[in-house]
Amino acid sequence: MSILELQNVSKSFDGTKAVDGVSLGFDQGKITALIGPNGAGKTTVFNLISGFLRPDEGAISYQDKNVAGLPPWRRAQMGIGRLFQDVHLFERMSVKDNVLAAFKNKFGESALMSVIARRKIEKKERTHITEALKLFDFVGLTDKANELAENLSYGQQKLLSIARLLANGAEFLLLDEPTAGVNPQMVGALLEIIRRLTKEGKTIAVIEHNMNIVIEIADWVYFMDEGQVVSFGLPSDVLGDPDVRRAYIGL
Amino acid sequence: MNYLLHILIMINIYMILALSLNLLVGYTGMLSLSHAAFYGIGAYISTLLIMQKGIGFIPAFLLAIAGTTLLSFIISIPSLRLKGDYFVLASLGFQIIIFTILYNWVGLTRGPYGIPGIPRPNLFGIEIDSILSYFIFSGIIAAFCIIFLYLIGDSPFGRVLKAIREDEIAAAALGKNIVRFKIIAFAIAAGFASVSGVLFAGYMRYIDPTSFTLMESIFIVSIIIIGGTGNISGPLVGTALMIILPEILRFLRIPDAIAANMRQIIYGLLIIVILRHKPQGFSGEYRFE
């Protein structure tokens, strides 16, 4: 059952169509991979879904609600989480603070309440800290809790990103090349985390260049080239398609 | 002794300015060059209300804070969408516009002639008319401000501000309404700056626009650059340093004619040296980088 859909979405930059009449759907609880050569428009699609770009044409709906006009922060509050290629952590804050900042905390994040309702806020902080520790366990960053985010290795930074998304209550995760630049030992851990997330009912969209990983974890694949969806289906079918092989050099 | 109290009163006034600007610069990462404008607006609103409308000190004080905070929205709502450099320029522009209004709307503010004879604050029948009592009065207000700003900064709210400073995109992707937080931070900073304005007016008993210029905004920014930002101690250390320094010059018997220039030269050199060698200031947490 489709939890997020793009219908005929287009986006141009300076006259070039980065995304051209694209229609895709992401099924709930499944891992959908977006593959294709560089410049095919995959990250643009992610930007369109997460709200950092607005479509020129077409409709984007999440849980049957039209989201195309909503700013990124609104979509995040609805449950759309984004993992960026260039990580985007709060570098000079600790791992713990990175995650604590990610919790949905409308009441606590108020200047007025910080002065007059201190005790209530501190109580909530304590629950968040407990949950944060659970998340650290989940991603394997427990011993780095007080480390500054900028001091983590690239792979650890990605794990932190995921922990933040989970703290934020993301139900639909957009993972932009999650394994890129991560050392091989950690890749396995990452994939395991991704699988466990779907078992908990989360939906994953992943941009991946490593075809082995795509075959290993994707339930469904979209192949994009030059802004369009050229092929889609089960990983083995799409990757076995000669057109895809031809367009995607290095298979 | 009076001299010492004078210094301490000025430190109280500037501590509030520095700490409130710190919320904007050190926590949220927005460099604003319009802080002196809000300082001045606070001074003028309270003064005009007390002297022309006969309003008591406490209501005038509160109205000055409310008025300045509301006015801050006029500036922040349009300009907070601007990126870094452009926001700084816009804040510079607003500072100059507000100064020009204070200076030239003579009908309202008496412009360059200033407003003399401002009465000392009168709280519940007690007039705070000695320097010692003003020191205690301003000290209590400053203490409250420090506490409030500390509570606001050391909280989930403050953490979101820092997150915005570190990476706006990530903060937005985590559901934070960036513009709203910035507007609130800006309003808080402006509100506290106006408190300093009220204290200044009541102490000096005379105000004119030349106390609220662009150079004054730059001076307040220098305080937090030199002292450090992002935490409470930085601005406090910076204020103490920057207020006491010129007095040291006075002790060295430097002729008044060049003392003012000498002071500025030292500020300028301190800015350059600190930014080059110790960007977190003497006591700050956030490294300007």
Add this chain to the structure above:
Amino acid sequence: MLIQLLANGIISGCTYALVALGFGLIYNTTRTFHFAHGAIYTLSVYLFYTFFNLWKFPLLAAFILALILIAMLGILVDQILYIPLVKRGSSLLIQMLSSLGFYIVLVNLIAMIYGNETKVLSPGIQPTYNIGSVILTRIQVATGITFVLLFVGLAIILKKTNLGKLIRAMRDNPQLISVLGINPRKIRLLVFSIGSALAAFAAILMGLDVGVDPNIGMAAILNGAVAVIIGGIGNFEGAALGALLLGILQSLAIWKISSRWQEAITFLVLILFLLFRPEGILGKRRRIEETAI
């Protein structure tokens, strides 16, 4: 009346343009908000004053000497202030704040040495010329001619010479410069010396016209920055256009409203441009990311 106002506005626009061209040149290539440009501006006319009024050098000699020294000083400022920060990877904000610090130091040094009062450089009434229905003083004419010559000269350098191509390349794509094996330091040297020299022309002409005091630099640099933004960043014709328009706008404002509100109007225009047309009149819309955050 209107024509005279326009003429006055255009001439003062010419002075702004010289400052704006220099400031814009430096900003476009190095991305530094060179606040210290205002101090350089101030120093150039004080140097000229020293040579011409105090030491009684002939006008031309004083002028050229001041020009050379200022060009060198501009380079020096870059070397000791900005380059160490750039090497350390400091943000542009830090460079701007340091620039501000330098402005404060230099301007106060000047005030300490020469005093705060206004100094007159060319006493007496100036000869005037009638051009059509417009009356211009000799200095105004000189300003106009100087601007045109320098603008054309700069245009030729930027568009026709290899040096100019390098400068424009650095403006559009700084990373490419080192890849191509060209030393960005050399280009910095050029733009800082040319930029500072342009400021010197503007400052000395203005000094001969209305005299000097240590605070003229702030207004000059702010007007220059506004001109660059109105006209268009990244576009040196834009800087000139913006400056001329600013001069005309201020002239009209003085006529219609009052000279007291001139500054407020200038910065209101700046803010309007920042909000609604940040790329300026001639600038290209630099679409970075439509992060509608």
